[in-house]
Amino acid sequence: MAQKDTAQENTASAETAKLVLQNIGHAWLGRTVFEHFDLVLGKGEVVALVGPSGCGKTTILQIAAGLVDPRKGRVHRHYRRHAVVFQEPRLLPWMTTRDNIAYGLKVGGTPKNSRHAIAEARALEVGLDHDDLDKYPVQLSGGMRQRAAVARALAVEPDVIFFDEPFTAVDVGLRRVLQDLVISAARRAHFSALFVTHDLAEAVRVAHRLIVLSAHDGRIIDQRIIEGEPGARDNRSIFDTVEGWSHEPLFAELFDADRRVSA
Template sequence: MPNETAPLLSVVPNTSVDPKPSALSVTVKDHRYHPLQQTLAPCTLELAKGEVVSIIGPSGCGKSTFLRIAAGLIEASEGKISNASKRAAILFQEHRLLPWKSLLNNISFGLQGQKLTKFQRMKKAREVAYAMGFSEDDLIKYPSELSGGMRQRGALARALAVEPDLLFLDEPFSALDIGRRRDLYRQVLHEVDQKQCSVLMVTHDVTEALALSDRVLIMAPDPGHFAKEYEVPLPRSERTRQNLMDLEAGLLADDRIASLFNMSNWEKLV
């Protein structure tokens, strides 16, 4: 009979190379929205500079709550955050563009806190917009005139325009078609590779987490806690749909992990 209290995975640090400097350290000892109901049990995260870490788990397990605590949007009932980033940005599942501003003005909005002239802000916003595939005609449109995918691209452009060294992603790709989703994956990974941006992402999509991440944390509910840490064994440049399917199969071979996603018999779709 297996020991149910034993850790699912022991991670032995690699001492042969110098560790990357930490970008973010989060320790949550307890979090409650209601005094009698614990939302998060003790859970910790160390995010290195230039590292991509995803949190996956069933709906309602506390993934987004942990991310919001890590981003400083809410305060844990008991815990500590150490954020070494100079500039952070967050992207939600909802685009949250300002409806009374044009797309260009939305993208440039976050730049108002920087010491840039209006001309410099608009020039920088245009460069990011073009990299996202927007045309000049798109830039004068308001959010209500844009498709859902265009609005989400605009939100990502707004986040990347400030050149963050720490990026929080709360399921921002879930409403996009696979082609557009892949384009945005590449934009995010370009920031990681070129600027050593660190990323903490919440997603329901196991394949997405495996495709983008250096490490995947699986969160279990009642109360939310990290049940397993999985280091993706392949460099991102070598990941294909086929070997990602193999990695997913290996991850879900653990019955306790498969049960979290109701995928105990995951080979059958229906």
Template sequence: MERLEVSELNFYFGFTQILNNINFELNRGEVIGIVGPSGGGKTTLLKLCANLLDVTEGTIKNSFDSSAFAFQDARLLPWKTVIENIMLPIVSQESYKKAYNKACEIALRFGLEQKDFMKYPKDLSGGMRQRVNFARALITKPKLLFLDEPFSALDIGLKRELQDYVLSSCKEFNTSVLFITHDLMEAIRISDKVLLLKSDPGEIIKTYTIDQPKGQRDDKYIFTKTQEFLNDYDVIKTFEIKAIS
């Protein structure tokens, strides 16, 4: 069975320990969200899992046969059009025409219009750039998707719309997702499990399982569950917040 296994993972920048004894598993079709305060090592952990940083202590075993990464910053190539950016992961593997048609199809799925296809990144709004970012990440139908706070700079409506696109794609292709966020409501809406990462150094101190099926999590459920989280001792201590009633 395809899975990502992280065992006894430690990581240092120089003499500073960033991550301490990280252990978790991500199975096929599962969505895991990682929450925690800024500077806690969430992005470092994600990059280690995506093989963008070298593991020096501990092990990460990834048996998924394909993966993709969507960053908080869309990181589009400024000299390429919308469609050319979306095509990048597949253009060397398929004919130009086939890659172009696939890029157009997924661009429309992510809410882009044909009039946008030949625009360059400088001509796009932040929300449109993120649509392109997601379309590029998902065009290969990856088995494992890494998301580095890709919704954080979006307005509420667009944030939910793109979350829905990701969830529907994951359901359709049985994609697994590992993502990081500061937003507890976002984590509750999308995740099967939520890992709470404290800082200095980053360490998983609690794992929360969201039992309600994702398709049945309406706003009332998400608000209620978020309040439960905000009253949880470990969340309060980690984020240094006051409990709410």
């Protein structure tokens, strides 16, 4: 879809948006990462953010989540709660899976019985077993830890979830399972999400809209609505979309940069 149409849609949704980033600029150690970043995240909308390594995706996500103060611009959050899922699971090693998943609820003051019941429900939802709840992170596989990290995010019933390359470190088959899990959880719980990824197929699978950042200055070089609904797109259409896009000059920078990294 043309950039203009998408821009119009953004403006239209600004009133009901969950998150608005307005003219955000940031620099680390005096080096500018980006100067004028704007984003409107609608209710129930999943926006994928792609761009070459080092272009500023994590920085944007950290600013959006309030983990980093931007050097300029404003962040408007119209929601109660958010959660973050990082590339690595970041579970607390001295806590069981149950307590890790329930951690945010404990901090929020949810009584033990309720938070354990919620943790258990979320654990089963992400494909963990009852037996896994009493295990410590060291006793879980990498994939199970990442499932627990997703369950921990879902447990607090967030309105917005920030995903920073959450499935990059898991193998391809499980990645697909976890993507589908996020899609079905988003449908059930109606959260909005900002989903950083290097994987265009992942973006096309999970998101409603794609934002592409430039390698050099974190500028938005394109954004487009992804046809169909997440969860309703079949593998063939996802493959065809990615295949079609990968021949566009716009994505050359992205693919070339990734090829250089993996070479």
